[in-house]
Amino acid sequence: MSTPSLLILPGDGIGPEVMAEVVKIIDWYGEKRDLKFDVTMDLVGGAAYDKHGVPLADETMAKAQEVDAVLLGAVGGPKYDVLDFSVKPERGLLRLRKEMDLFANLRPAQCFDALADFSSLKKDVVAGLDIMIVRELTSGIYFGEPRGIITEGNERVGINTQRYTESEIRRVAIAAFELAMKRGKKLCSMEKANVMESGILWREVVEEVAKDYPEVAVSHMYADNGAMQLVRAPKQFDVIVTDNLFGDILSDCAAMLTGSLGMLPSASLGAPMENGRPKAMYEPVHGSAPDIAGQGKANPIACILSFAMALRYSFDQGDEATRLETAIEKVLADGVRTGDLLADEGVTPVSTSGMGDAIIAAL
Amino acid sequence: MSTPSLLILPGDGIGPEVMAEVVKIIDWYGEKRDLKFDVTMDLVGGAAYDKHGVPLADETMAKAQEVDAVLLGAVGGPKYDVLDFSVKPERGLLRLRKEMDLFANLRPAQCFDALADFSSLKKDVVAGLDIMIVRELTSGIYFGEPRGIITEGNERVGINTQRYTESEIRRVAIAAFELAMKRGKKLCSMEKANVMESGILWREVVEEVAKDYPEVAVSHMYADNGAMQLVRAPKQFDVIVTDNLFGDILSDCAAMLTGSLGMLPSASLGAPMENGRPKAMYEPVHGSAPDIAGQGKANPIACILSFAMALRYSFDQGDEATRLETAIEKVLADGVRTGDLLADEGVTPVSTSGMGDAIIAAL
Ligand SMILES: CC(C)[C@H](C(=O)O)[C@@H](O)C(=O)O
Ligand SMILES: CC(C)[C@H](C(=O)O)[C@@H](O)C(=O)O
Numbered sequence: 043m044s045t046p047s048l049l050i051l052p053g054d055g056i057g058p059e060v061m062a063e064v065v066k067i068i069d070w071y072g073e074k075r076d077l078k079f080d081v082t083m084d085l086v087g088g089a090a091y092d093k094h095g096v097p098l099a100d101e102t103m104a105k106a107q108e109v110d111a112v113l114l115g116a117v118g119g120p121k122y123d124v125l126d127f128s129v130k131p132e133r134g135l136l137r138l139r140k141e142m143d144l145f146a147n148l149r150p151a152q153c154f155d156a157l158a159d160f161s162s163l164k165k166d167v168v169a170g171l172d173i174m175i176v177r178e179l180t181s182g183i184y185f186g187e188p189r190g191i192i193t194e195g196n197e198r199v200g201i202n203t204q205r206y207t208e209s210e211i212r213r214v215a216i217a218a219f220e221l222a223m224k225r226g227k228k229l230c231s232m233e234k235a236n237v238m239e240s241g242i243l244w245r246e247v248v249e250e251v252a253k254d255y256p257e258v259a260v261s262h263m264y265a266d267n268g269a270m271q272l273v274r275a276p277k278q279f280d281v282i283v284t285d286n287l288f289g290d291i292l293s294d295c296a297a298m299l300t301g302s303l304g305m306l307p308s309a310s311l312g313a314p315m316e317n318g319r320p321k322a323m324y325e326p327v328h329g330s331a332p333d334i335a336g337q338g339k340a341n342p343i344a345c346i347l348s349f350a351m352a353l354r355y356s357f358d359q360g361d362e363a364t365r366l367e368t369a370i371e372k373v374l375a376d377g378v379r380t381g382d383l384l385a386d387e388g389v390t391p392v393s394t395s396g397m398g399d400a401i402i403a404a405l
Numbered sequence: 406m407s408t409p410s411l412l413i414l415p416g417d418g419i420g421p422e423v424m425a426e427v428v429k430i431i432d433w434y435g436e437k438r439d440l441k442f443d444v445t446m447d448l449v450g451g452a453a454y455d456k457h458g459v460p461l462a463d464e465t466m467a468k469a470q471e472v473d474a475v476l477l478g479a480v481g482g483p484k485y486d487v488l489d490f491s492v493k494p495e496r497g498l499l500r501l502r503k504e505m506d507l508f509a510n511l512r513p514a515q516c517f518d519a520l521a522d523f524s525s526l527k528k529d530v531v532a533g534l535d536i537m538i539v540r541e542l543t544s545g546i547y548f549g550e551p552r553g554i555i556t557e558g559n560e561r562v563g564i565n566t567q568r569y570t571e572s573e574i575r576r577v578a579i580a581a582f583e584l585a586m587k588r589g590k591k592l593c594s595m596e597k598a599n600v601m602e603s604g605i606l607w608r609e610v611v612e613e614v615a616k617d618y619p620e621v622a623v624s625h626m627y628a629d630n631g632a633m634q635l636v637r638a639p640k641q642f643d644v645i646v647t648d649n650l651f652g653d654i655l656s657d658c659a660a661m662l663t664g665s666l667g668m669l670p671s672a673s674l675g676a677p678m679e680n681g682r683p684k685a686m687y688e689p690v691h692g693s694a695p696d697i698a699g700q701g702k703a704n705p706i707a708c709i710l711s712f713a714m715a716l717r718y719s720f721d722q723g724d725e726a727t728r729l730e731t732a733i734e735k736v737l738a739d740g741v742r743t744g745d746l747l748a749d750e751g752v753t754p755v756s757t758s759g760m761g762d763a764i765i766a767a768l
Contacts, residue, residue: 118599132599162530162637183546183567183601190602197571200603204546204567208560234653236481236495237547239554240563267692269658270666273636274525290597291654295632303633329630 046357047109048079051086051102054122054131055330056340056394057115063342063398064113064349067366070402077362082109086138087117087131087330097134106138110315111356112323113349114138116330139179142321144310145210146217147179147289148351149327151276151296154305156374160383161301168276168299174225175282175296176218177289179310181210182240184286204240206285211247217311218283219255226280230261232268232288244285265292272296297327304328304341304382307348309355322356324348334381338393341380343370346401369404373397409720410472411442414449414465417485417494418693419703419757420478426705426761427476427712430729433765440725445472449501450480450494450693460497469501473678474719475686476712477501479693502542505684507673508573509580510542510652511714512690514639514659517668519737523746524664531639531662537588538645538659539581540652542673544573545603547649569603569648574610580674581646582618589643593624595631595651607648628655635659660690667691667704667745670711672718685719687711697744701756704743706733709764732767736760739767 048068052061071077084090084102091097097117106112117131127133138144153161153171161168186203193199215231222229231248233241245262252260263271265288271278272292276299284292297306306328312321326344334340347370353363377389378400384391392400411431415424434440447453447465454460460480469475480494490496501507516524516534524531549566556562578594585592594611596604608625615623626634628651634641635655639662647655660669669691675684689707697703710733716726740752741763747754755763 127602127605130599136600163526167525186564191606194570198606199571200567200569200601200606201549202567202601202603204563204565206563207557208562234650236493237499238563238565239490239552240565242490243554243561243563266653266657269632269654270661273658273661287597287650288654290629291632291651294629295636295658298633298636 045078045080046111048081048352049105049109049112050081050083051112052083052089052115053086053117053330054088054119055116055332055335057087057117057330059336059338059394060326060340060342060345061113061115063394064345066398066402067346067349070405071362074405075362077359086114086134088119088122090134091122091125091129091131096129097131098137103137103141106142106323110317110319110322111352112138112142113352114323114325115345116326116328118330119332119335136184138323139310140185142323143180143312144321144323145178145180146214146311147177148221148309148311149175149177149293149297150306150308151175151293151300152302152306153300154302154371154374157302157305157383159301161299163299163301168301171276171300173276173279173282173296174221175284175289175293176214176221177293178210178214178285179289180286181206182286204238204287206240206243208243208247211244212251215248215251215283218281219251219258222258222281223255227257228259228280230263230268230279230282232263232265232282232284232292234265235262236264248283268292269295272299293327303344304380305343305347307344307351309348309351311355319356322352324352338395339381340394341382342394342397346370346398365405369401372404373400408441408443409474411444411715412468412472412475413444413446414475415446415452415478416449416480416693417451417482418479418695418698420480420693422699422701422757423689423703423705423708424476424478426757427708429761429765430709430712433768434725437768438725440722449477449497451482451485453497454485454488454492454494459492460494461500466500466504469505469686473680473682473685474715475501475505476715477686477688478708479689479691481693482695482698499547501686502673503548505686506543506675507684507686508541508543509577509674510540511584511672511674512538512540512652512656512660513669513671514538514656514663515665515669516663517665517734517737520665520668520746522664524662526662526664531664534639534663536639536642536645536659537584538647538652538656539577539584540656541573541577541648542652543649544569545649567601567603567650569606571606571610574607575614578611578614578646581644582614582621585621585644586618590620591622591643593626593631593642593645595626595628595645595647595655597628598625599627611646631655632658635662656690666707667743668706668710670707670714672711672714674718682719685715687715701758702744703757704745705757705760709733709761728768732764735767736763
C-alpha cells in the first residue's frame, strides 16, 4: 500500500500554531512507529485570501480531492469581517465540505475527568459525559437555493432555503446508526417537525432507516427541547443526529457543556473513495481565537485529537489512535496544562509547543 | 375607560390546571383591588381539535383579535402526534401569533435566588441571572414560502424558506432597543451572517436601528457562539435579539440555565391597537407536560407571572404586577414548593392549587 497522503491546512488565528504541534506528532509516528504520511501544506481561509484573493484556491481544492485526508486548523478573524460574503474565510471551509461531499460531521462532546471542574455545569451533571453528535454537513439551509438579498417593492429581503432530499437524510442517518451500533445503541434525532415540513421528512426517513437497526433505541426530540435537555441532563444522550443548522448550534452547546472546548476534535466524512477510505476532513471544534493567536497560549490538544480521529477513521489505525489518546490523558493527569485550563492548583503551565512536547514524551 | 377584556385559552396538558390558578388571581384582583376584567374562556390546540376538528376555531381567532389581551396555557400532547401537520395543536398557536401579528416575543430568563440550586449550572454562573430574549415571532422559517414536501425525480424533498424583510427586522429590533433602554442598555444580536444572507441583512438593519439608540452598547454574535456563551457565562448578556428559529432554541437553552422552567413567563407583543394597547398574548415558557397533567403537580407560577406581564405591558398596571411578583417571591422564600422544586430540605410541598392559594394569601 502506498504512503497515505495528508493535506494540512492550518488556516488562520491559532490554526498554524496548534497545527505545528500536530506536525511534530506526525513526524514522531514516521520516525518511531514507521507510520509515514505524504504531507502537503497549503492555505485556507483568510490566509488563502491574503495570497490568492479567494479563501480556497482551485489547486488547493483539487489537492483536497486527491489526498486520503485533510487536516484543517481554523478559519476567520476580525481582519476579514469587512470582506464580501463570497470571499469570507468561512467560504473556503464550506467549499471543502460541499465539494468533497462530507455529509457526516462527527462531533464528540466528551468531558475529560481531569477537567470536569472547568465546566460551568455542576460536576455530577457532566462528569463522564460522552456524546457523539452527528451533524449533516453538506445540505440544508447552508446551501439551499434560492438564497441572497433581493429587493421587493421598496425594501430588501434576505432569503435562505432549507432543503433536504430523502437520500441526503438517509445517508447521514445511516452513518449515525452505524456509530450508535458501535457505541451505546441509543440514537436521538432532533428537528422541528412541529413547525417545519423538512423536519417531518427528516423524522420519517430516520424512522425508515431505524427498521434496519432494530437493536438501536431511537427517539425523536424537537430541537428546542434538545437544547434544554442538553443543558439539563446531557448524559441521557449517546448519539444525536441532526441537520446542518441545528447541528451547528447544538454541537457548540454540547461542546461547551464539557468545559473542554480546547480539547474537542471533529471528523467530517463522505462516501468511500476508490481505495475504500472515506473522503475525510478533520478539524478541532474550537475556532481561530484571534485574541490569543501567535502567543503560544493555544491548546493544541483538540487539533491533535483530530489527527487521532484521522488515524482511526481514515487510516485504520485504531490502536495508534488509542495510543495517542492515552498519551494525552496521561499528560493531563500529570497536571500539564495550557493557559485555557489553569484554574487548578498544582498544575504545570505550558505553552502550545510545551504541550506538544509533553504529549510526544508520553508517547 | 371600559373594563379591559381577556381571552383565556388554557389549552392542553397542564394548561387548564395552571390557568385555573390564574383565574383565582384575576378574581382576587377584581374583589380586593377593584381591578376587573371581562374574561372569556375558549379552546386552543388539541382541546379545540377535539371539539371543532381544528386547533383554533375561526370564532376564537376573531375573539382574540378583539380583546385587550390573550392568556394562553400550553398546547400539544402525544394523543395528537398522529394528526396531520395542518391540524396539529401547534398550528393553533402559530395562527394566533401570525394573525395577531405578534412580532416581538419577550422571554425573560431569570434565576430566582431561592431556586438557584435547581440549575444544572454552578450557582455562581447563574445566581442573579436576568436576561431578556427578544425573539422575532411572525416571520422567518416558521412562515416563509415556498414550503412543503414535494417530489422531485424519484424522491421526496422537504422545503422551508427563511425570509426576512427589512421592516420585519426593524420593528423587532426597535422593540429590543426600547427594552434595552429600560434595562441595562446592552443589546446582543444573534444570527449566522457568516453563512446566511438573511443573517447579513439582519445584522445590517440592527446596525441601522442602533444609530437611534446611541446609549445602548450593541454587539453581534453568531448564533452557535451565542449558544456557547449562554452556557459558559450567561451573565454577560442583558437583552438578546434574534430571529424566530434561533430564538426558539436559544431562549429554551437560556430558560433551562435558570433551573426555573416552571417559573418563566413570556409576552408576545404586536402593534398598538386603537386604544393604544399593543396586541398581546401571554403564555408560560414551559410546555403542556402531558406526563404530569391532571395530577395537581404542575407549577402555576410561570402562568401567573405571564398574567403579571399582562398587567405591566397591556394594562399599565406596573405596580400591581410588582405586587404579584413580590407575593410570589415571598411564597418561595417561605419554602412553599410544587413538585418540580422539591429537592431542598425544609420546604413545604404543595399542589398546583395550593401554590395559587399561597400566592393569594401573600397578596
Ligand atoms: C465557521 C462556520 C462556517 C462553521 C459553521 O457554521 O458550520 C462553524 O461554526 C462550524 O461549526 O464548523
Ligand atoms: C410549540 C411550538 C410551535 C413553539 C415554537 O416552536 O415556537 C414552542 O416551542 C415555543 O417556543 O413557543
